[in-house]
Amino acid sequence: MGIFPVTFGPRAFVFDQAVRQRVTFRNYGEGAGGGLPVADDGRETYPAVQANTDLVYPTNAQIGCLGGQASPGTCFRDSGLTVAGGVPAPGAASRVDHFAALFRQQDAAGSVPTFNYLVLPNDHTNGTTPGAPTPKALIADNDLGLGQIVDLVSHSSIWEKSAIIVVEDDSQDGADHVDAHRMPAFVISPWARTDGAAVHTRYDQYSALRTAELLAGLEPLSINDALATPMYDAFRTDGRPDTRPYDAIVPEQSLTETNPQGAAGAALSRAMPFDEVDLVPQAILDRLLWQSVHGAGSTPPAPGPNASEAEHERAQVALRLVRRGADPRAFMARTGEAEDEDG
Numbered sequence: 502m503g504i505f506p507v508t509f510g511p512r513a514f515v516f517d518q519a520v521r522q523r524v525t526f527r528n529y530g531e532g533a534g535g536g537l538p539v540a541d542d543g544r545e546t547y548p549a550v551q552a553n554t555d556l557v558y559p560t561n562a563q564i565g566c567l568g569g570q571a572s573p574g575t576c577f578r579d580s581g582l583t584v585a586g587g588v589p590a591p592g593a594a595s596r597v598d599h600f601a602a603l604f605r606q607q608d609a610a611g612s613v614p615t616f617n618y619l620v621l622p623n624d625h626t627n628g629t630t631p632g633a634p635t636p637k638a639l640i641a642d643n644d645l646g647l648g649q650i651v652d653l654v655s656h657s658s659i660w661e662k663s664a665i666i667v668v669e670d671d672s673q674d675g676a677d678h679v680d681a682h683r684m685p686a687f688v689i690s691p692w693a694r695t696d697g698a699a700v701h702t703r704y705d706q707y708s709a710l711r712t713a714e715l716l717a718g719l720e721p722l723s724i725n726d727a728l729a730t731p732m733y734d735a736f737r738t739d740g741r742p743d744t745r746p747y748d749a750i751v752p753e754q755s756l757t758e759t760n761p762q763g764a765a766g767a768a769l770s771r772a773m774p775f776d777e778v779d780l781v782p783q784a785i786l787d788r789l790l791w792q793s794v795h796g797a798g799s800t801p802p803a804p805g806p807n808a809s810e811a812e813h814e815r816a817q818v819a820l821r822l823v824r825r826g827a828d829p830r831a832f833m834a835r836t837g838e839a840e841d842e843d844g
Contacts, residue, residue: 503533504532504533504537504539504540505539505540506540506541506542509535509540509542510722510723511723512722512723513535513544513546513550513722514534514535514550514722515534515616515618515710515713515714515719515722516528516534516535516536516546516550516553516554516618517535517544517546517547517550518714518719518720518722519615519616519717519719520546520549520550521546522718522719522720524615524616524717524718524719525553525612525614525615525616526553526614526615526616526617526618526717527553527555527603527614527616527617527618528550528553528554528555528618529555529558529596529599529600529617529618529619529620530555530558530559530596530619530620530622531554531618531620532778534550534554534618535547535550536550536551536553536554536556537551537554537556538551553614555599555603557599558596558599558600559577559594559595559596559599577594577595577596577623578594578595578596578597578623578642578646578756579595579596579597579621579622579623579642579643579645579646579647580595580597580642580643580645580646580649580756581595581597581598581601581645581646581649596619596620596621596646597621597646597649597650597653600619600650600653601649601653604653604654604657605653608657608658608659611658613657613659615717615718616713616717616719619650620670621643621646621647621650622643622670623639623640623642623643623646624639624640624643624669625639625670626639626640626786626790627639627770627775628766628769628770628773628775628781628786628789628790628793629760629764629765629766629767629770629789629792629793630760630764630767630770630771630773630775631759631760631761631762631764631767631771632759632760633759633760633770633775634756634757634758634759634760635758635759635760635764635793636789636790636793636794637754637758637793637794638754638755638756638757638758638759640754641752641754641755641756642756644752645749645750645751645752645756647667648747648749648750649749650665651665651689651747651749652746652747652748652749655745655746655747656746660691660744660746661691661742661744663690663691664688664689664690664692664693664712664716665687665688665689665690666686666687666688666689666709666712666713666732667686667687667688667689668684668685668686668706668709669684669685669686684705684706686704686709686732688712688732688735688736689747690736690742691742691743691744692736692737692742693735693736693737694734694735694736694737695737695743700734700735702730702732702733702734703730704730704732705729707725707726707729708729708730708731708732709732710726710729711726711727711729711730711731712731712732714726715731760793764793765789765792765793765796765797766788766789766792766793766797768823769785769788769789769820769823770789772823772828772829772830773785773786773789773819773829773833774830774833774834777834779837780833780834780837781833782812782813782815782816782819782833783804783808783809783812783813783816784804784812784813784816784817785816785819785820787801787802787804788801815833815836818832819832819833
C-alpha cells in the first residue's frame with residue numbers, strides 16, 4: 502500500500518479497523534497508514550484515522566537523517582537527545598523524546614491507547630556519504646531508541662498488560678553471512694518467553710500484524726493476515742509474567758560519528774537520493790553497508806532468492822549513470838522503488 506487512495510485495499514488500514522471497532526490507537530510516523538491529507542478518499546473512517554495520526558512526529562516521510570549530506574542540524578534521531586557523555590545531539594529532533602512526552606501524560610491520566618504504532622527509521626542509514634552519520638552510528642541510534650522505548654513502557658503502569666512487537670522494515674541483507682530473505686523480529690513483554698529456547702516456527706510480516714491484532718482485539722483486514730500464523734511460540738505458557746523493568750543501555754558506539762571523505766563507496770553514496778524514501782536500490786545500499794564494515798574491496802552477498810529483477814536493473818542503470826559522471830537521481834525518482842515489499 503502507498504499514500505494515495507488508489508493503492509488502498511478494500512478495508513484500508515489497521516487504523517481504519519481500529520476506528521470501526523472503537524479501539525483506541527495512535528500512529529507515530531507511518532506515512533503509508535491512511536492518515537495523511539492526500540489519503541482522504543471520503544471513507545467514513547478517515548477523519549478519526551487522521552486525528553490519531555501524529556503529523557508532527559519527527560519523520561517527514563524521510564528515512565535516516567535528512568539530505569544526502571545529513572548535517573547534524575537536520576538529523577532526526579531515534580534515541581533521546583542526551584547521548585553518551587551527557588552531550589545533546591546538536592539541532593536534532595528525537596522521536597523517542599516526542600513519543601515519551603505524550604506517553605507520560607497518557608500514563609498519568611490512564612489513557613494510553615490500546616494500539617500504538619511507531620517507526621524508528623534510522624537503521625535505513627545514509628550509506629557512506631561523507632559528513633553523514635556512519636551506518637554504525639545510525640544503527641546504534643536506532644537500537645538505543647528502541648531500548649529507551651522499552652525502558653519507558655516497562656517503568657509505566659501499563660507494563661504488565663503490554664507487548665512490544667518489533668519488525669525491521671525493508672529487511673534485506675546486512676553485514677553478515679546470513680541469507681538476505683530473513684527478517685529479525687522481537688516480542689518484548691512480561692509475557693514473552695525468557696527460557697532462551699530457539700523458536701523454529703516460520704513467521705512473516707503478516708504474523709506480526711496478526712499477533713498485534715489479536716492482542717488489541719482487532720479483526721483481520723484480509724485473507725493474508727486472517728490466515729497468518731500468530732507468534733504464539735514467542736509467549737510464555739506458565740501464566741506467570743516477568744514484570745521486571747528494563748533499563749536502556751547506552752551503546753559504546755559513538756552516535757555522532759560521521760563518514761570521512763575517504764569512506765568506502767563515498768562517491769557512489771554521495772550520488773544517491775537518501776533524502777527520499779526507498780529510492781536507493783537494494784543492491785547499491787547493500788554494497789555500501791557491506792563495504793563500510795568489510796572494506797572497499799569486499800564483495801557483498803547477493804540479494805535473497807525472491808529479489809526483484811526490476812530492482813536489480815534499477816541498480817545497474819544507476820551504477821552506469823554514476824560511472825559516466827551523470828546524476829542518477831532523476832532516473833531513480835522516475836522509476837521509484839521497483840517493487841514495494843510493504844504493499
